[in-house]
Amino acid sequence: MFDKEKLEQLKKSHEEWENTVNTKVIAKRPERKKEFETSSGIKVKRAYTPVDVENLDYGRDLSNPGDYPYTRGVQPTMYRGKFWTMRQYAGFATAEESNKRYKYLLEQGQTGLSVAFDLPTQIGYDSDQALSEGEVGKVGVAIDSLKDMEILFDGIPLDKVSTSMTINAPASVLLAMYIAVAEKQGVAPNQLSGTIQNDILKEYIARGTYIFPVEPSMRLITNIFEYCSESVPKWNTISISGYHIREAGSTAAQEVAFTLADGIAYVEAAVKAGLDVDEFGPRLSFFFNSHNEILEEVAKFRAARRLWAKIMKDRFNAKDPRSMMLRFHTQTAGCTLTAQQPDNNVVRVAMQTLAAVLGGTQSLHTNSRDEALALPTEDSVRIALRTQQIVAYESGVTETVDPLAGSYYIESLTDQIEQKAMNYLDKIDELGGAAKAIDRGYIQKEIQDSAYKYQKEIEAGDRIVVGVNKFQVEESAPKGLLKVDPKVGELQKQKLVELRRTRDNVKVNAALEALKNSAKGDDNLMPLILQAVKEYATLGEICGVLREVFGEYQQSIVL
């Protein structure tokens, strides 16, 4: 991109400048540290120049917004057309309570729903099962059957909102419930839009809400791809998630690497099952974390887009440009929130929001200031949403597409993160793919090493967290935190008793039996799950039948 001769001159003069600084300036005004580096261990130079991007080819490496390799964004106009979807992850206690919170958020100007389920729901247990004790309604809403789902979306028109559901191992069951609720509202499946997370590999790696072993899990995922491409075409069938990998302690480059490695595994599984890559490719979506180091984060999002486009084009021979576009949801980094001086978190979240927006996210959840302490209160959730609105309407960063492109530093970082991610992908290929690498504990170990290093840096004072290891104050306990009523468990249990009394148990059993038989073969299980759901079989019953046939995943631990 630059004139060779001029570049040579520049190189020389920059070297001279560096020498002068090293010999003269530093002596008088030493720098704060000997070495500067990003979270991913990329050395940060004193200043970046055209020399650092001398091999950059605009057409090949960046291109225009909306063009391959989509480094600058997946749409030509980005936020000049429409802002990102502001989508706050919410849900707690019972379906009734969560329904109220959703209506509140929609009134406040939120443009999409994002459902948080409680842990028993995420792991396929009913509220009355022994392992659910103490967990019902805690980190999200408890859903035991279609009955709860009907209440959850009561009065919310499913043809008008898009809904994201953080559900993985039992994703097919919750999707089936959503389709069934829509039908009762008179909304056809092909009018539904939204996302299920449906990303089991990162559950094995980082989040822990797995149920079944790898193979049947991959089958369920592929079944969903196939079913939705025919019947629910506007649905994002998976949200391949780096968010939790980052929360578990990975670096930015590892986040890209391991997320895309999982992505590759899903595409391979679907292709192996006989699906055409362009049939399901456009419905794959991603989910990333937005952490504190703004510039590295922006580079991360750009690198991920470019790398995925190349993978889909070159490795999987995708033809449809939409298959090559990495569209993603972002959540600000929960692990950066401090329990100390919680109001400071508002500032952190604002920076992280800025990073996500400068990185070209399609939708965003901003964390609330009190989440290191408990579930967020309504006030905190409103501030978090307002943060997005302020960045959208007041900051001006939305007026042009990919405003940081061409920054020597950003482009250099983008290249280096991509390179680091590719190195990991090579290593994972060597190990036989993401599933095998997880089985060996390789990915987990890499993340844990980063997490432990991070913690040690904080404890040694090499890394400052404001309010935690510097600038501390004496604080009194925060007041007014949200508490989930411990009676929720009892309430759900009563609902289950009532349900089992009133439904047609003969039909329920027949539907479960049919599901069990098909699970043993290789039919697409989606229609059978939908049937069972409609007969009001519970989530625990459906997953129970599948547990019998598939068995359960055994964790790999390498510490």
Place this chain on the structure above:
Amino acid sequence: MDRPIRVVVAKPGLDGHDRGAKVVARALRDAGMEVIYTGLRQTPEQIVETAIQEDADCVAMSILSGAHNHLFPKVVNLLKEKGIDDVLIVGGGVIPEDDIPGLIEAGVAGIFTPGTPTSVTIDFIRNNIKRK
């Protein structure tokens, strides 16, 4: 004391966020302790059995799901029922300040919330284990 302190590090309940537990496990190891790591989804019964068979000096549990008020006391009580009074019990995770006095009262000796340096946890265990 010239024997290593034995600590069971456990994740009770269904919560799968084990970053904290794993960081603490490594830190305890690096402090010269023997860490028996149980993995995810442990019931209180399983944790207590592990503590018994491993003759642990300490049980360290981590919960981020909000189920601590239910699960921590359950482990304490099960140990009591079995007449075990020489095992130190500590907990960590996202635990609201308001809940801490109740947990201490129930018999959890120490609660460590996010941002606690591992050295604080290590020192607490060293200074409070009940067997020398």
Place this chain on the structure above:
Amino acid sequence: MDIKAGLLKKDKRAAARLISMMENGESEAVQIIKECYGMTGHARIIGITGAPGVGKSTVTDKLAKQLRKEGKQIGIIAVDPTSPFTGGAILGDRVRMTDLNTDPGVFIRSMGTRGALGGLSKAVHGAVKILDIFGMDYIFIETVGVGQSEIDIVKLADTVIMVMVPGLGDDIQAIKAGIMEIGDIFAVNKSDRDGADRTAAEIEAMLDFNRSEEYRPPVLNIIARDNGGIEELIRLVEEHWEYENKSGSYKKKKSNRLKAEVMDIFRDSIMRTVHSMSENTNIINELIQKVMDKQLDPYSAADRLMDEFTENQRHKF
């Protein structure tokens, strides 16, 4: 807590505490085992060894579950390496055995290797006796078969199962390097992976080359995760046991084993005495100083020490 009474009443706490005491080298533990030694000899001891990541814990878990179905009582001793730098260890084998945790007929104990002073071998010997006295029918010792102290433990077993996986070339190298002899049964785990048959063939070839005696260790493909081949593996364990008894090999092995153990304990107590000598008298420092000053050579210094040692022992009687 009256530990001996507890042990005899099958109290797991007592057994657990006694194992700790053994690990920590407390003489009281030895005293209790001495008193109960008559009750040992019932349990069958199975060694499970192989490189990290081959699935030893899963194999142990499945074998134990199968034997539980037959009503057997199971003890498991899982050994993991201690960090030589910090003296700490992360013992993670229970993760694979979660279901066995609360089974009243199972006792699982994790142990760190704790340095190289030979303490491990003594502690594991002790733990096996304790679980034997406790009334276990089978005792599994699970350990990475690397390093002399770990090989020593494996030799404690009546039957050693060597677990391997396809495609780990280093594995085979390790076997070549000398632990081939300790495997009585070879289990190729994760045999649904590519290369299982090749790995099995390589082991067979190695056996052709290395083993000359009458018993030829069988090689079995298993998929422990799905319980594949576990019943067959148990059958092979039984066959090996029968062979050992019929051929008289067991008697020989046992006498060798006991000899090794007695010698170990003997060596250990000599070392202790030497140790306490060096702590309680100044003789060692004096001798070293003399060697430093060239008044003495190291050989003569050691001879003097030996004289001192025997003198010391004579006073005891």
